[in-house]
Amino acid sequence: MIKSLKSTGHELADSAFQLTVLRQEVVDTLRLPPFHEKLRGAGLFPLVPVAPGVLQINVGKMCNQVCRHCHVDAGPDRKEIMTRQTMQYCLDALAQTDIPVVDLTGGAPEMNPDFRWFVEEISKLGRKVLVRCNLTIIVANKKYYDLPEFFRLHNVEVVSSLPFYSAAKTDSQRGDGVFEDSVRALKMLNAVGYGQEGSGLVLNLVFNPSGAFLPGGQKGLQDQFKRVLLKDHGIVFNELFAITNIPVSRYLDYLIESGNYAGYMEKLVTAFNPAAAAGVMCRTTISVGWDGGLYDCDFNQMLDLHVASPIQHIRDFDAAALSQRAIVVNQHCYGCTAGAGSSCGGTVA
Numbered sequence: 001m002i003k004s005l006k007s008t009g010h011e012l013a014d015s016a017f018q019l020t021v022l023r024q025e026v027v028d029t030l031r032l033p034p035f036h037e038k039l040r041g042a043g044l045f046p047l048v049p050v051a052p053g054v055l056q057i058n059v060g061k062m063c064n065q066v067c068r069h070c071h072v073d074a075g076p077d078r079k080e081i082m083t084r085q086t087m088q089y090c091l092d093a094l095a096q097t098d099i100p101v102v103d104l105t106g107g108a109p110e111m112n113p114d115f116r117w118f119v120e121e122i123s124k125l126g127r128k129v130l131v132r133c134n135l136t137i138i139v140a141n142k143k144y145y146d147l148p149e150f151f152r153l154h155n156v157e158v159v160s161s162l163p164f165y166s167a168a169k170t171d172s173q174r175g176d177g178v179f180e181d182s183v184r185a186l187k188m189l190n191a192v193g194y195g196q197e198g199s200g201l202v203l204n205l206v207f208n209p210s211g212a213f214l215p216g217g218q219k220g221l222q223d224q225f226k227r228v229l230l231k232d233h234g235i236v237f238n239e240l241f242a243i244t245n246i247p248v249s250r251y252l253d254y255l256i257e258s259g260n261y262a263g264y265m266e267k268l269v270t271a272f273n274p275a276a277a278a279g280v281m282c283r284t285t286i287s288v289g290w291d292g293g294l295y296d297c298d299f300n301q302m303l304d305l306h307v308a309s310p311i312q313h314i315r316d317f318d319a320a321a322l323s324q325r326a327i328v329v330n331q332h333c334y335g336c337t338a339g340a341g342s343s344c345g346g347t348v349a
C-alpha cells in the first residue's frame with residue numbers, strides 16, 4: 001500500500017524542498033534552462049492572465065485512493081479539507097463575477113462533508129459544475145452509491161482519471177482493484193445517462209502516462225479507449241483528455257526514485273511548444289486551496305506558490321486586481337508546455 005509523502009515524513013512532502021530540486025539548473029550534467037527564459041524567448045514573459053473562465057476549487061486533500069503519481073499527495077490520512085465558511089467565501093466571490101465554470105477537485109471532493117451543499121449552491125448561481133471524480137469513491141461506501149444520480153440532478157460534468165483500459169496498468173498506478181471498481185462506477189454513471197448520446201450528461205476521462213514519458217496523441221488514445229471500453233465492458237464516455245504528468249509531489253518522487261528525473265525534464269524542455277505555452281490553463285483559471293488561499297493553478301498550489309497579487313485569499317476576492325497579476329512560473333511548468341501541451345482539459349495546442 002502506497003502512503004502519502006506527508007505520512008512517511010518524506011522530504012518531498014515539503015514544498016520548499018520540491019522547489020529546491022526543481023530549481024537545479026544542472027542535473028546529471030544536463031542544463032535545464034529556467035522556464036521563464038523559454039517563455040521570454042517565445043515573447044510570453046511575463047505570462048499574464050486573460051478573462052477567467054474557470055474557478056478551480058480544491059476542497060481538500062482527503063482521498064480514498066493513494067495513487068503513485070498524485071501531485072496533491074492525497075490519501076485517507078490527509079485531513080486538510082475546506083470548511084463551509086470558506087466555501088461561502090467562494091460563493092460570494094462567484095456572485096460578483098460571471099465566471100461560468102466551477103471545477104471541483106481534491107483529493108476526492110465528494111469526501112468533503114459539505115460537498116453536496118456546495119454543488120447545490122454553485123448551481124443556484126447558474127454556474128456549470130465540473131467534478132473531478134476518481135470513480136472508485138462511487139463504490140467505496142453505500143453513502144456514495146447515489147452520487148451518479150446526484151450528479152445527474154445538478155447536470156454536473158464528470159471528469160475521471162482512468163490511466164488505461166486494462167487492469168494491470170491502471171492498478172499499478174492507482175492501486176489494487178482500482179480498475180475493477182472504476183468499471184463498476186462507470187457503468188453506474190452510464191446507467192443514469194452519463195456519456196450517452198443525446199443525454200447532455202458529460203462524462204470525460206483522463207489519461208496520463210504510467211511512466212516517465214509524454215502522452216501519445218489525444219485523438220488516437222480516445223478512439224482506442226472508446227473501442228476497448230465498449231467492447232469489453234459496454235462503457236461509453238464523451239471525450240478523453242490526455243495529460244502530461246507534472247513533476248510535482250509523488251510524481252516527482254517517482255521520477256527521482258526511478259532515476260528518470262533528468263531524462264524526463266530533458267524530454268519536457270526539448271518538447272517546449274510556444275503555442276502550448278500561449279494556451280496554458282493558468283491564463284484562464286483561478287485556483288483556490290482548501291484553506292481559501294489563491295493560486296494560478298493546482299500545481300502551484302501544491303508547491304505553495306501563491307498568486308503574485310495583494311489579493312491572497314478568496315474572502316478578499318477582487319477580479320480586477322487579480323487580472324493585473326503576472327502568473328508565477330517555475331520548472332514544473334515545462335509539463336504544461338511540452339508537445340501538444342497539457343491542462344485539466346487535455347491538450348491545448
Ligand code: SF4
Nearest residue numbers: 063065067070107134
Ligand atoms: S490522483 Fe486523485 S484519486 Fe489518486 S490519490 Fe490523488 S487525488 Fe486521490
Ligand code: SF4
Nearest residue numbers: 280282297299333336
Ligand atoms: S504549472 Fe500551473 S502555472 Fe505553470 S504553466 Fe502549468 S498551469 Fe501555468
